[in-house]
Amino acid sequence: MSELAGAPAGGVGAVVFWASAGLALACALLTVLSGRAIRSAVFLLGTVLSIAVLYTLLDAHFLAAIQVIVYAGAVVVLFVFVIMLLGPGSEVGRQRRMKLTRALGAASLLSVGGVLAWALAAERPEAALPEGFGTVRSVASALFRENVFTFEAVSVLLLVAIIGAVAVAKGKKSQEPRP
């Protein structure tokens, strides 16, 4: 693997990988475990940025940029906005004692993850990295040549989502007069 250009080789690459992976996992855990929504949002931001770093390690520079712009710049900010909008309503109070069913659920989900991880951790053969892999030019070529129809469909989807979000969030004024 080390002979591949820009591959996450040993040395610096491995250090970056382990650091980013640890940070991503830790932030993910904290996102789920932290008691307050605003903290969860901040930890989500940490996970998203760590994964962006991993993208660069994986020679997906364009995608790393998109990850930072869309996730960190839009999605997480949207979360923060909503939390601010709801104010204290965004908190549900401290989680009461973890119920047995919930613990069982978590445990079984962990075992799902374990099995999946065990299955996927097997060794596999690798292939050589072609020229220009992951660059903006090549990804753009894949996007706008081979997948242009999907790209346009996604743009329509986004438009619909925006209209839908506005419609849902606005509500019916006649029914719910603002206090």
Next chain:
Amino acid sequence: MITLGHYLVLSVAIFTVGTIGFVVRRNLLVVLMSIELQLNAVNLALVAANRFHPASHAGQVTAFFIIAIAAAEAAVGLAIVVSFFRLRHTVRTDEADRMRH
């Protein structure tokens, strides 16, 4: 040496954490964030797999679309949260049990 297996195990770990968060948390906002975690985990797996099977950019392109859809999902989901809050004055998922009837 870091192999595809490392990335996939990390992806599974984040995905599992997201799933557990989705299932156990009672705060709608955190549940939505858990979904984002899951999507990120899947994206990571796709990009990593693409890196080790680099004949095309299928993985990255799919991840790109997933990011776009995740953004849409977050927008609509949060709109629903706001709407739900207006209805129930809380974001507890326990209150969202009208599907039973």
Next chain:
Amino acid sequence: MPGLNEISLRPGAPDQYWLLLPIVLLPALGALVNGLFGSRLKRDTIHTLACAMVFTSFALSVVAFLQLAALPHEARHLTYRAYEWFTVTLPAAFGSAQDYRIPIDVAFRLDPLAATMLLVVTGVGSLIHLYSTGYMAHDESPGRFFSYMNLFTFAMLVLVLGESLPVMFVGWEGVGLCSYLLIGFWFDKDENAKAGMKAFIVNRIGDLGFLVGIFLLALSLGVLSFPEMEQVAAHAPTQLTKPAFDLSFSLFGWDIAWRPAIATIAAICLFVGAAGKSAQLPLYVWLPDAMAGPTPVSALIHAATMVTAGVYMVARMHFLFVLTASGMAVVAVTGALTAVFAATIALTQNDIKKVLAYSTVSQLGYMFVAVGVGAHVTGVFHVVTHAFFKACLFLGAGSVIVAMHHRQDIREMGGLKALMPRTRWTFLAATLAIAGFPFTSGFFSKDAILWHALARDSGRYGILPPILLTLLLAGAALTAFYMFRLYFLVFGGESRADEDTLAHIKESPSSMTLPLVVLGALSIAAGLLNPEALHALGLNVPLTFEGWLAPGIEEGVPAVGIAEMRKPFELPLVGASSVIALAAMGFAWIWYRRGPSAEAERLAARVPGLYALVLDKWRIDELYEATIVRSLRWLARAGHEAIDKLLIDGIMVHGVAGAVNLTGRVVRLVQTGRVQVYAMAMALGTLGILYKLAVPSTDFEARVDGRSVTVNAAEGAGYEYRWDFDGDGRWDTQFGAERRAEHRYRKAGRHEVRLEVRNAFTRSVGEHEVVVRPGRRRR
């Protein structure tokens, strides 16, 4: 069935006698038209159609009768075979060498006996149809009424003309149905509907006996059409006289032998059917209640035709009955007891139709005595004369009832002789006939029954004939008395009706009196068809009726002859019965000529318990209610509770619903409405699938065959296999999708076989097993 096949049973392709078809089907057509369109047709159209059908049928019957009479004695039968209806297959288990087939044809057969009944049914039927146009002139649903009447005529003709027992049974059930429909014709009154049901249900009991008799005959004879059965009975009587079963047993040293012949069992079964239809002793209770129907119905169905079907059937099956002395004794004794029993009830009744109803039951008893002692011709002759005078009586009663504004209590009548002369004279004629006034029709037919009851071969019956005769003479006296009591109370003395009714009493229209006149004349004169009593007086008049019927009925089978030693008693018997009848009439005249009798009331007051008992019809209905009906009702209620409520309602309906409900309640616990719980369930399902996909499993079996071993591994999605047969750590095959592999060993002995399975996730797992290749020398 040995012996049967030698006899030529099925006449090959007989000449079809087409005339029988319109005779039978015209009334059915009338019933169909009136039944379907009766509510839209005009009253006159309905009347015309119904009467035209029956009159045409009657006219054609006369033609058929004349054509039959033109044939020589031995060839007097005409058959119309419509089509093969169905085939009964008797399995070989029932005694024959192979499966025995009994084809049942829809066929009609006219012979002297059937022709006689045919003329009575269509002739009296025509008159009563005509009468009904007057009687039912103001009824609301004439279409329904005349449809039922025509349907009854059709069914009765099927009964009479049916060539085999099954076809006869169709008519038998058909007349029962029509009887039910017509008794309950005014079903808006509850008691009428109940009377109809009572008639139907009591008849079912009889029909069960009839059916069992038919089955028994089918089993033992292998044929069911009348001429074929008669041939078997004549040529192979042992088919019928062999014991049906052996119930001999020993009790305290007494050997009691009871081996009833098949004929006895079958005859008694058939007689049970006849007793139901003809209202004989245990089963008579429906007939008095049947008077709830319109009076023409009582005249046609419950006096003239349908109730005599039982007598007709016994006469039809004469070849069976003459083979069993005990069966005939049962018939005769039942008939005699019924004759007296019903007559006693008739003494006290106050409803004009009830008196006539019990008189009908009593007269039917006389007929059964006749056929029971073997005097079939005499019995059928009484059927005919009874049809005339009883129809006349009922129609006269109907005329009176219409005039009295549908009041039927004779205590409110009286003095009608001046107001309704034609009704009165015809009623008197019929009363004289039924009372046995000398030289009327009833005198000749009843006297012949008395004579035959005494004179028929006494060796078969022991002391039975004198007992029968005593009972019948008592019945005759009672009959003469209660009939003249009825006559005097209705027509004699002063009117006891209220003024309003009295002012409106008038003679009935001619459509009603014309049949009365015809029937009244026949009541007087019909006896001359067979004036057997005149022979006793030394006059040698021809016995037309006997000459017509006897060749068919009383020849060819061992008939029951007349005992020579009783011959001298014939003339005294004629005298005695005449004197008894006249005395009873005189007695009635003394008591009732001026209306209700003080002497009779004094007599009743002296024995109040007995009088009340007889007035209550011996409380037989109450007895049945207390024993049979109540126990059956209890059974029905138990069935209702156990089967309907518990099994069907409780378990099958509510139980299933409850189970579904319970399942729903349990399953609803899972439906929390929380998306997270659903997601959890989905994740758990995924776990199962994932585990199966991600973790490979191995299992293989090895089969050693000589020097080679064949291995076979378990299947899995995307699995690849490789084998090591000798356990040396080197894989003998590459990874491949093939599950089977084969290997030849060079050396005998123990070998370790190893398998490695790799799944799509490149996860692999191994398994090993030790196989033994046997050496060259085997144990």
